[in-house]
Amino acid sequence: MQAQRLNEAGLRTDDRLERLRLFGLSSPAILLIMIILVIPVGWLFYVSFVGANGQFSLENYERMISRKSYGRIFTTTFQISFLTTGLCILIGYPLAYFMSQMPTRIANICLIAVLLPFWTSLLVRTYAWLVLLQRRGLVNEWGMSLGLWDEPIAIVHNVTGTLIGMVHIMLPFLILPVYSAMRAISDDYMKAASNLGATPRTAFWTVFFPLTLPGLFAGSLMVFILCLGFFVTPAVLGGGKVIMVSMQIVSNIELFVNWGAASALGVVLLVLTMIVLWIASRFVNLEQMTGGGR
Amino acid sequence: MNVKHDALPISVSNISKTYGKVHALDDVSLEVRKGEFLTLLGPSGSGKTTLLMVLAGFTRPDCGSLKFGDREVIRTPPHLREVGMTFQSYALFPHMTVAGNVGYPLRLRKVPKLEITTRVEQALETVRLGGFGDRRIDQLSGGQRQRVAVARAIVFEPRILLMDEPLSALDKKLRDQMQIELRQLHEKLGMTTVYVTHDQREALTMSDRIAVVNHGRIMQLATPRDLYERPSNWFVADFIGESTFLRVRRDGDRVRYGEQALLHTVPAPDKADLLLMIRPERITLAPDGPRPGANNFAAVVTDMVYQGDSYLLHSRLGDGNMIALRGAVRGSSLSAMPSVGDHVTLSMTSEDTVLIDASEA
Amino acid sequence: MLNWLRSPATDTQISHGQRLWLYVISVIIMVLLVTPTLIVIPMSFSDSQYLEFPPEVWSTRWYQSYFGSSEWMQATRTSFKVAFLTMLVATPVGVLAAYGLHASRIRFVRAAFVLMITPMMVPVVLVAIGAFYAYVQLQILYTVTGLVLAHTVLALPLVVIVTGAALKGYDMSQEEAARGLGAPRWKAFLTITLPQIRFAVVTSALLSFLTSFDEVVVAMFISGGDNPTLTRNMFNALRDQIDPTIAAISTLMIFVTTVMMVLAGLFGSQKQKPKQ
Numbered sequence: 056m057q058a059q060r061l062n063e064a065g066l067r068t069d070d071r072l073e074r075l076r077l078f079g080l081s082s083p084a085i086l087l088i089m090i091i092l093v094i095p096v097g098w099l100f101y102v103s104f105v106g107a108n109g110q111f112s113l114e115n116y117e118r119m120i121s122r123k124s125y126g127r128i129f130t131t132t133f134q135i136s137f138l139t140t141g142l143c144i145l146i147g148y149p150l151a152y153f154m155s156q157m158p159t160r161i162a163n164i165c166l167i168a169v170l171l172p173f174w175t176s177l178l179v180r181t182y183a184w185l186v187l188l189q190r191r192g193l194v195n196e197w198g199m200s201l202g203l204w205d206e207p208i209a210i211v212h213n214v215t216g217t218l219i220g221m222v223h224i225m226l227p228f229l230i231l232p233v234y235s236a237m238r239a240i241s242d243d244y245m246k247a248a249s250n251l252g253a254t255p256r257t258a259f260w261t262v263f264f265p266l267t268l269p270g271l272f273a274g275s276l277m278v279f280i281l282c283l284g285f286f287v288t289p290a291v292l293g294g295g296k297v298i299m300v301s302m303q304i305v306s307n308i309e310l311f312v313n314w315g316a317a318s319a320l321g322v323v324l325l326v327l328t329m330i331v332l333w334i335a336s337r338f339v340n341l342e343q344m345t346g347g348g349r
Numbered sequence: 350m351n352v353k354h355d356a357l358p359i360s361v362s363n364i365s366k367t368y369g370k371v372h373a374l375d376d377v378s379l380e381v382r383k384g385e386f387l388t389l390l391g392p393s394g395s396g397k398t399t400l401l402m403v404l405a406g407f408t409r410p411d412c413g414s415l416k417f418g419d420r421e422v423i424r425t426p427p428h429l430r431e432v433g434m435t436f437q438s439y440a441l442f443p444h445m446t447v448a449g450n451v452g453y454p455l456r457l458r459k460v461p462k463l464e465i466t467t468r469v470e471q472a473l474e475t476v477r478l479g480g481f482g483d484r485r486i487d488q489l490s491g492g493q494r495q496r497v498a499v500a501r502a503i504v505f506e507p508r509i510l511l512m513d514e515p516l517s518a519l520d521k522k523l524r525d526q527m528q529i530e531l532r533q534l535h536e537k538l539g540m541t542t543v544y545v546t547h548d549q550r551e552a553l554t555m556s557d558r559i560a561v562v563n564h565g566r567i568m569q570l571a572t573p574r575d576l577y578e579r580p581s582n583w584f585v586a587d588f589i590g591e592s593t594f595l596r597v598r599r600d601g602d603r604v605r606y607g608e609q610a611l612l613h614t615v616p617a618p619d620k621a622d623l624l625l626m627i628r629p630e631r632i633t634l635a636p637d638g639p640r641p642g643a644n645n646f647a648a649v650v651t652d653m654v655y656q657g658d659s660y661l662l663h664s665r666l667g668d669g670n671m672i673a674l675r676g677a678v679r680g681s682s683l684s685a686m687p688s689v690g691d692h693v694t695l696s697m698t699s700e701d702t703v704l705i706d707a708s709e710a
Numbered sequence: 711m712l713n714w715l716r717s718p719a720t721d722t723q724i725s726h727g728q729r730l731w732l733y734v735i736s737v738i739i740m741v742l743l744v745t746p747t748l749i750v751i752p753m754s755f756s757d758s759q760y761l762e763f764p765p766e767v768w769s770t771r772w773y774q775s776y777f778g779s780s781e782w783m784q785a786t787r788t789s790f791k792v793a794f795l796t797m798l799v800a801t802p803v804g805v806l807a808a809y810g811l812h813a814s815r816i817r818f819v820r821a822a823f824v825l826m827i828t829p830m831m832v833p834v835v836l837v838a839i840g841a842f843y844a845y846v847q848l849q850i851l852y853t854v855t856g857l858v859l860a861h862t863v864l865a866l867p868l869v870v871i872v873t874g875a876a877l878k879g880y881d882m883s884q885e886e887a888a889r890g891l892g893a894p895r896w897k898a899f900l901t902i903t904l905p906q907i908r909f910a911v912v913t914s915a916l917l918s919f920l921t922s923f924d925e926v927v928v929a930m931f932i933s934g935g936d937n938p939t940l941t942r943n944m945f946n947a948l949r950d951q952i953d954p955t956i957a958a959i960s961t962l963m964i965f966v967t968t969v970m971m972v973l974a975g976l977f978g979s980q981k982q983k984p985k986q
Contacts, residue, residue, distance in 0.1 A: 066423065080807060084804060087859065087866070090844075150735075153733065153735075168740040172744070175963075178960075183749065189760070193749070428898075440881065440886065442888075443906070
């Protein structure tokens, strides 16, 4: 005997309406993002394949391969990004470890110290380094008075200055995920390792460190991606000698009004970012990164 | 039982709800009489909470009809259903005081302020929390929070009350006490109450009728007594109380355990394969040998457990089946307890012999 | 002191003394993290063109230069206006989106969430030139409206993530209880859920404000003409030479950020007295 299906159609309509209404709450956000971001970037994709004569052409991409200057730009960008990430790991990991070993109260104070740069404007931080590293700036003054060097050294308007600035800005992005990964490691692991016969050093490298790798990976990835597309700090601290992809895009528009070249570069940058993100998502939950990175 | 004159009956017809391949509710139909205290009893995942959520309006079934009195409410949104509800987690609003919580439904209904104060105090007194209005939620104990949840659910005088495992978070003593209080509350206010629990003792204590639920279907709907004495299928027999089951078969008019014909007062279901349900407290030791007019089994004692108020005797029948027997401990009988290895006779009266359909076992 | 150095720092019985190198390095790093930002403050009061520390001669000339310049003032007004408007737009739009995604069970929820995160993942430069071109077409280049829309898009991922996290940790059965008691969904949200995710909402508002206020790259392209932002002008000034006025502006910006954070802490605090 077939069971009765009372009110089935009506209930289904109610269900659909409710779901749509709820999803509709996110429609203003989705609409904005589509109009301001997705469509224009889509258009940029299109423009990158349009040549000087207005026809479909790959000349913008060919130029990137053929012209040496472009090769240099990409090399510089990757070099700076790798170096910044590496330095952040070297400097940030010990600090994160220190914080994870402290009682919560002290760790929270340290956390404020790490987060403080976050809340300050990027421009202000970049400017601060500009002032500190200039020829008559603090670093040179103190270096000379301490006898470390005789003449003011050029530590800004070059790669060094750029690296210093970028590391300073990127450090919190690395420290936060690593710290939170470290906090999540139970004390019992180290106790067990010790009990089984490991020296503290061995225990650290064979038990603790591997367990922090996901957080380290997430943080490093975030730093690397941010470095790839970074503009402000290299533009100010590089003094025109350090040209990264983002800066080239900007000058292509501002100076040459060459949309084709700019958008091709932009597309490449975007694709690179997406590739790196995709590699990351194989190892680390993306939501973890956006949740744990702040 | 006090029937308040405007309590509403509930009519559930052919409600089904599937999640993917799982039938949370499978063509469920049920009539709750007005003013009745009906419990939905079942293991976790049985669908009892889903059914309650359908009654409240938070879960939309795939099909079916639901009536409160004469009103069809299956498509009515939850805020218009006018039912009182308590949640397992109490769901008290932490950013309001007790009075704020209890007064919330009245404020929604635009009741004048003065009246709200009176009615809130009345509701709190009904649950024995008079004067608690100013307290914050985090200052209350578990039992007190539970009462506030009840007060909030009844303050706007709904004609139906739904309760989702309200006592599961409380410790045993408090739970036993609250069972009595909730039952008394029901007697006083008389609203139709649907109560969800997985605790059979709770269900047997508090309910007018119990619906045993499993796999989205109602296995049996009966009074506590009928459920316990005359379970209609193996699931209910197994779920309520602790029983042993022996496979028996129909032989014409008779039912046989092995070669032995069983005496039973209540007629057996008309099936070939049956089960004999043996409740541990309904089978006794027959120290003087087999009793005439009863069903007797010869067994060997395998284990004897003293449990303070009773003893539990495990014994093995000739064919290898194990039977558990529970008996009261008396000072006088302590010395006469059988020990492991003794040959004993177990005896069950024909009134206590219950036979059940073996399908689904 | 010596006792402390010998006492164990961990369960594996490593003493504080053995870890001294870690402590020293960590303190140095933290100092290096914090000082560059803070050092701008006293330096802004230095009379010298080269911003000495400690200032040999204290003066407020750079502040006077800032407040006295109609250009800087105009840019400041624009930045504040845009930041406030961004906060007012991005917060409700983002909170509603987060709630809608949380409560809805449509299959596309995951995809929608990824879409909302996109502004954070795409390099800002691209967003900037894309918006530039779009605004030229829509004729809203160099307008406040255009800036607010672009900054809102940049701020939305933060609002959605922060609010979404708060909703995940929130007991939705309270909202259900409210609805069972007679409140329609929107009322239940406003009276029960919203007060309890207050902290996240205020944080989102703050983040939206700061995102807009500090934003440089997009502003570089789409602000200008009548409506340049403070950051845009600062950046252009930096490219040319080290204008010490910027030290004064930086100090003021740090001040503004601090005030905003204190306000956020006050408004978002969970310890408010419960309502009757």
